[in-house]
Amino acid sequence: MQAFTKTAPGVGNMAVGEVPVPTPGPGEALVRIAQSGMCGTEILVHDDLYRGRKRPMPFPLIVGHEASGELVELGPGTEGPKPGTRVGIEALSGCGRCFHCMRGNYNLCPDWHHIGLTRPGALAEFLVVPASSLFPLPEEVSFESAAFLEPLATVVHTLERTKPAPGQPAAIIGPGALGLLHLQILQSAGLCPIVVFGRRGDEKRLELARTLGADAAIVADRKEAQEHAASFTDGVGMGLVIEAAGSPEAVQTALDIVGGKGTMVTLGIVRSTEIDALTVMRKDLTWLGVVASVRRHFAEAIRLIRTGKVRPERLITHRMRLADALSGVSVLRRCEAVKIMFTPGA
Numbered sequence: 001m002q003a004f005t006k007t008a009p010g011v012g013n014m015a016v017g018e019v020p021v022p023t024p025g026p027g028e029a030l031v032r033i034a035q036s037g038m039c040g041t042e043i044l045v046h047d048d049l050y051r052g053r054k055r056p057m058p059f060p061l062i063v064g065h066e067a068s069g070e071l072v073e074l075g076p077g078t079e080g081p082k083p084g085t086r087v088g089i090e091a092l093s094g095c096g097r098c099f100h101c102m103r104g105n106y107n108l109c110p111d112w113h114h115i116g117l118t119r120p121g122a123l124a125e126f127l128v129v130p131a132s133s134l135f136p137l138p139e140e141v142s143f144e145s146a147a148f149l150e151p152l153a154t155v156v157h158t159l160e161r162t163k164p165a166p167g168q169p170a171a172i173i174g175p176g177a178l179g180l181l182h183l184q185i186l187q188s189a190g191l192c193p194i195v196v197f198g199r200r201g202d203e204k205r206l207e208l209a210r211t212l213g214a215d216a217a218i219v220a221d222r223k224e225a226q227e228h229a230a231s232f233t234d235g236v237g238m239g240l241v242i243e244a245a246g247s248p249e250a251v252q253t254a255l256d257i258v259g260g261k262g263t264m265v266t267l268g269i270v271r272s273t274e275i276d277a278l279t280v281m282r283k284d285l286t287w288l289g290v291v292a293s294v295r296r297h298f299a300e301a302i303r304l305i306r307t308g309k310v311r312p313e314r315l316i317t318h319r320m321r322l323a324d325a326l327s328g329v330s331v332l333r334r335c336e337a338v339k340i341m342f343t344p345g346a
């Protein structure tokens, strides 16, 4: 089968090539991938910037973790849906034994497995995952929208943590897929106005944000973002700020534009930046980190798609052949795309 693989450690070393179709072991399932999205994580893996948890990244490694497909077969002695069932795929699984797993928070498991990072990923024609990672899809949920379940589940997780209120002004920094999924879900939660901030080069993605119904979508540096945030809120500042850009400047901007008693969420992958702790204290802030998701977030994400409250497929800006996956990484890096969707096997 065709697969997009990180062949060795270091910068680059990625290629699309032929690999054997995997065989599911006990407790596992083989899925034929129908739709598979590319994510900023693949840029980090390409650039050798991704740093995992306890479990090292194996090489060669098939990347990709946002996919949907059709169940082909279950491993020996494994219970699960019938072959032929259309499924969404949970990307991570915990050890099942540690403190966090015991409490159902296996997104924090230090020994986690994550497809495309610690085990073979989904930018391939076939994928083997634990049978417990499968979510049968209702008829109304297309393969395309189901390929967004993994990032959408993270967005559901953000809402669970922040408990935003209708009428609360919100800002999203970073008009990528994660940012624009937040836009859709915050709209359906009744927040307003919702302002999306981007950098120079983000113009196309900001245009999509406006099409999706953002009250404003603006190219702004730190100072300009602060002025805009003030003008949208009579100087009070944003009630909720989602940092989904992954740059140190974005974290600083979030801290600038969040208002007193506000909530600020960091989701982008930023290693470190200097934070003015006095501002955190004086604004009486709630500052949250949100990482990945667990099963209940998937179930809710499926409901959001099924009822049309969120339409993630509108974020697809590019469709590519799996053979062109490496050029997909470049397109994503240039911020031209929100979501690149692949149809393996086509």
Ligand SMILES: [Zn+2]
Pocket (backbone or CB within 6 Å): 039, 040, 041, 065, 066, 150, 151
């Ligand atoms: Zn992702």
Ligand SMILES: [Zn+2]
Pocket (backbone or CB within 6 Å): 094, 095, 096, 097, 098, 099, 100, 101, 102, 106, 109, 110, 111, 112
């Ligand atoms: Zn665990």
